[in-house]
Amino acid sequence: xxxxxxxxxxxxxxxxxxxxxxxxxxxxxxxxxxxxxxxxxxxxxxxxxxxxxxxxxxxxxxxxxxxxxxxxxxxxxxxxxxxxxxxxxxxxxxxxxxxxxxxxxxxxxxxxxxxxxxxxxxxxxxxxxxxxxxxxxxxxxxxxxxxxxxxxxxxxxxxxxxxxxxxxxxxxxxxxx
Amino acid sequence: xxxxxxxxxxxxxxxxxxxxxxxxxxxxxxxxxxxxxxxxxxxxxxxxxxxxxxxxxxxxxxxxxxxxxxxxxxxxxxxxxxxxxxxxxxxxxxxxxxxxxxxxxxxxxxxxxxxxxxxxxxxxxxxxxxxxxxxxxxxxxxx
Amino acid sequence: xxxxxxxxxxxxxxxxxxxxxxxxxxxxxxxxxxxxxxxxxxxxxxxxxxxxxxxxxxxxxxxxxxxxxxxxxxxxxxxxxxxxxxxxxxxxxxxxxxxxxxxxxxxxxxxxxxxxxxxxxxxxxxxxxxxxxxxxxxxxxxxxxxxxxxxxxxxxxxxxxxxxxxxxxxxxxxxxxxxxxxxxxxxxxxxxxxxxxxxxxxxxxxxxxxxxxxxxxxxxxxxxxxxxxxxxxxxxxxxxxxxxxxxxxxxxxxxxxxxxxxxxxxxxxxxxxxxxxxxxxxxxxxxxxxxxxxxxxxxxxxxxxxxxxxxxxxxxxxxxxxxxxxxxxxxxxxxxxxxxxxxxxxxxxxxxxxxxxxxxxxxxxxxxxxxxxxxxxx
Numbered sequence: 001x002x003x004x005x006x007x008x009x010x011x012x013x014x015x016x017x018x019x020x021x022x023x024x025x026x027x028x029x030x031x032x033x034x035x036x037x038x039x040x041x042x043x044x045x046x047x048x049x050x051x052x053x054x055x056x057x058x059x060x061x062x063x064x065x066x067x068x069x070x071x072x073x074x075x076x077x078x079x080x081x082x083x084x085x086x087x088x089x090x091x092x093x094x095x096x097x098x099x100x101x102x103x104x105x106x107x108x109x110x111x112x113x114x115x116x117x118x119x120x121x122x123x124x125x126x127x128x129x130x131x132x133x134x135x136x137x138x139x140x141x142x143x144x145x146x147x148x149x150x151x152x153x154x155x156x157x158x159x160x161x162x163x164x165x166x167x168x169x170x171x172x173x174x175x176x177x
Numbered sequence: 178x179x180x181x182x183x184x185x186x187x188x189x190x191x192x193x194x195x196x197x198x199x200x201x202x203x204x205x206x207x208x209x210x211x212x213x214x215x216x217x218x219x220x221x222x223x224x225x226x227x228x229x230x231x232x233x234x235x236x237x238x239x240x241x242x243x244x245x246x247x248x249x250x251x252x253x254x255x256x257x258x259x260x261x262x263x264x265x266x267x268x269x270x271x272x273x274x275x276x277x278x279x280x281x282x283x284x285x286x287x288x289x290x291x292x293x294x295x296x297x298x299x300x301x302x303x304x305x306x307x308x309x310x311x312x313x314x315x316x317x318x319x320x
Numbered sequence: 321x322x323x324x325x326x327x328x329x330x331x332x333x334x335x336x337x338x339x340x341x342x343x344x345x346x347x348x349x350x351x352x353x354x355x356x357x358x359x360x361x362x363x364x365x366x367x368x369x370x371x372x373x374x375x376x377x378x379x380x381x382x383x384x385x386x387x388x389x390x391x392x393x394x395x396x397x398x399x400x401x402x403x404x405x406x407x408x409x410x411x412x413x414x415x416x417x418x419x420x421x422x423x424x425x426x427x428x429x430x431x432x433x434x435x436x437x438x439x440x441x442x443x444x445x446x447x448x449x450x451x452x453x454x455x456x457x458x459x460x461x462x463x464x465x466x467x468x469x470x471x472x473x474x475x476x477x478x479x480x481x482x483x484x485x486x487x488x489x490x491x492x493x494x495x496x497x498x499x500x501x502x503x504x505x506x507x508x509x510x511x512x513x514x515x516x517x518x519x520x521x522x523x524x525x526x527x528x529x530x531x532x533x534x535x536x537x538x539x540x541x542x543x544x545x546x547x548x549x550x551x552x553x554x555x556x557x558x559x560x561x562x563x564x565x566x567x568x569x570x571x572x573x574x575x576x577x578x579x580x581x582x583x584x585x586x587x588x589x590x591x592x593x594x595x596x597x598x599x600x601x602x603x604x605x606x607x608x609x610x611x612x613x614x615x616x617x618x619x620x621x622x623x624x625x626x627x628x629x630x631x632x633x634x635x636x637x638x639x640x641x642x643x644x645x646x647x648x649x650x651x652x653x654x655x656x657x658x659x660x661x662x663x664x665x666x667x668x669x670x671x672x673x674x675x676x677x678x679x680x681x682x683x684x685x686x687x688x689x690x691x692x693x694x695x696x697x698x
Contacts, residue, residue: 035555059547061533061640066658068646080631080660082640084549089631112536115362115668138363138697148371155371159242217468217483240380269383269474274482283468 011056013037013088019056024048030093038091043103046094050079050106053090057083060090065116067124069150075101075126079113096126105131123149208288208312208319219268220287224259224304228280231257235272235281241265244272250301256280258301263289329356334682336364344693346670346686350679358674358682360667365697373657378404378622381654383474385643388661388694390471391434392637394420394427397476399643400657403632404478405559407647408621412559415611416480421561422604423466423475424634425597426493429500430459431637432594435690436587442687443520451507458496465489479618485608494605497598504598508591512584521583525673525685528580535672536665539639541689544581544589546573551635565603570596583688590690593637624650638662638690661695668696 017029017037024045030038041049053060063080070076079092094103105128107114117128118137125147128134136144146153205212214220236244243265250258259281273281284307291297303309312319328351335345344364349357369388373381381404386397398420405412412420433452440448460470466489467473467482475481511517529545542549548569552562570592572585581589615621627649633642639662646656666689674685 059530059533059549061538061549062536063640063642064644064658064660066644068656078644080642080644084547084554087554089555091631110536111534111672112665112668115664136363138366140363140366148368155375162242162245215465215468215488217465219468238379240376240383267383267387267472268469269380269472270468270482271379271383271474 010086012086013090016053016056016088016090020049020052023052035087036089036091038093040093040095043094043096043101046079046092047104047106047109049092050109053081054109057081057086057088057090059083059085060110062110062112062116065113065120067120067126067149069124069152071151073097073099075124077103077120077126079106100125100127102127102129104129107131123147125150214285214287216285218285218287219270219273219283220285221263221283221289221299222261222273222304223282223284223307224301225280225282226252226256226258226301226305228278229253229256229259230278230280231255232278233257234275234277235259238271238275240269240271241267243267247301259304260301261299261304263297263299264294328352332679344667344697346682348674348679348682353678353680355674355677355679355682358671360670362664362667362696365693367698369698370657370659373400373654373659375653377652378408378478378625378654379619381657382476383472385659386472386474388659388698389431389636389692390694391431391692392427393471393473394423394475395431395634395636395641397474398424398634399632399641399659400645401476401478401632402557402559402634403630403643403645404622404625406630406632407625407628407645408478408618410479410615410618410621413480413612413615414609416613417559418561418564418604418608419481419485419613420476420559421564422493422601422608423463423473423481424560425600425604426459426462426496428597428637429594429601430456430463432590432597433459433500435637436590439587439687442683443517445517448511451503455496455500455503458492458499462489462492462496465492477614477618478622480612480614482614484613490605493601497601500594500598504591504594508588512588512591518584521587521684521688523576524583524677524681525586525688526577526580526582527669527673528577530579531672532581532669535669537639537669537689538665539636539662540589540593541581541586541639541666543570543593544572544574544585545579546571546581551633551640555633557634561604561607562600564607565600567596567600567603583684586688586690624652626650636662638666638692638695641695659698661692661698663689663691663693663695666691 013032013035020027020039026042027045027049028040030040061082063082065077065079068076075096077094077096081090096103103126105117107117115137117131118134120126121128121134122136122139231248233246236246243262245260247258247260270283273283330350332348332350333345334348345361347359347361348355369384372384376384382397382400385400386393389396433456437449437452463473464470467475475483529542529547532542532545538549548571550569553569556563572589574580574582574585625647627647629646631642631644633640641662642660644658645654648655670686674682677685
């Protein structure tokens, strides 16, 4: 009986950071607390970095990919990987700009990210180049192209007036959210 | 399998059947009797208007906007009327925890079903008391 | 694929009306009795929980989380609470830490008990459904005694827990555990040694660990391959009390296919999970220290949070459950909350796992991954 082969290699977070930076010098390391590694990756290099992670970390678990709307057409994508063997949490941050931002898809390297990318596409309108299947995943047809998780998408707040409380002052924090 | 062992099996089954017939059912005779509810049960609320100070903390705490406050409707010096909409309430307990003046509590009453949607919108008169219309069905009265 | 076979292929929607589809739909392309293509469709229960969380304050957010998965309510609400605690830098009292851990393990047992009953129904062994569901009722009674609600418990709050243990709730929890420990070994032997059950589950839904990790599977589905991947041990949480007791991560190894797991291994793995959880509760119950259950300033501190980001993670019943929380400065509501449900990956992995198996095995593969639609639709 043999051990599963993903047990073979261990690698430390600092070694991963070093390897990534020697291959892609434009990647910057944000912080490293204990076992958490954060790398800021330019959008053009994401495929290289994820491919390198796949080679270095033999048991990388693709936890998630998600977007954040930073308003004014700026978006941030966060890729999270967890390695049980090295007890390492690796976050890759990608900043994007533009009304229809685009980034390379990594779902052929980590198939588990395919649906996460599909969801990010329908919720934020971020395009993934090379993704095989960018249909709607969770949303109904009538919300196609509306990108509901963008801050610009306004929800119905009419029920708040039913409480009998005075309305929040315009411009206050409560009125914004 | 012999004749007598089969007979023995039949008798054992019969004995079990008769014993079960004679014992009381395991289920509760609802609505004649109700199951046990612990003291912490988060059922419908009761509003004690004597303690209420109209601070509206319960309204702000409510995640589903199920509570409406009417500050004009006063019974005591500084209280307010609460209207609860039990079609929206999720019984999370945040309003009870938010109340600093012991004016709002959960009760053990959880059978809230009504005939119409409007009946589930409890006004201040129903929020202040636990009494409710007795349920009449086929000439018998429950509750 | 040769053209004659494609001509024969039929497309079948499995669900959403099918009973063991529980309301979600998977498009299967079938040739004869074999599935050649599987296209899982998510979104039938989508309630936009992430957008809803942006409009709820930090006390109310946990309520949405627990409603995503009612079976593991204590575990489901924890990542949110944990993320809020990280940003607000709240200290959790010792008593609350232990109580949380106990209730989270009880919730894991409850969820797994529900699952293997349901798995029995999916296999067609209907008697098997009701055995664990009876034991589960005792856990629900204990939850009700403690929190006042059977399913939507809303137990953890930022900085502690909301309801304190009393004598009766501990007694009811122990009664539930007694009953579980009495009955579970019998059921386990009865089921896992049954030739019928083995025929139905052995070598079905076989995948190896490296593949499963690539698809994003975690939790018992990976532990069944022999890899002790468990966040309770790997990423120790200072707000939980797993280090106070002595336990090992349970793993299952398949003798015929080392490093792989089939539906039978996943079943036996989940029995081991129940036993581990029960032993953790047994060890922690006498160790509950005296003291406050919630930091008295926590409510005020969690009202407005400083700017920050946090990543709350917990080992859920079905795998890695995480929540990413980003807050703006002095905000009452999150700026962005991202929920990562473990079943998002298990539902996706059907696309790779199912083709090649027979139509009758589809339910077995699907059921053995412990799917719960709330986690992928959110």
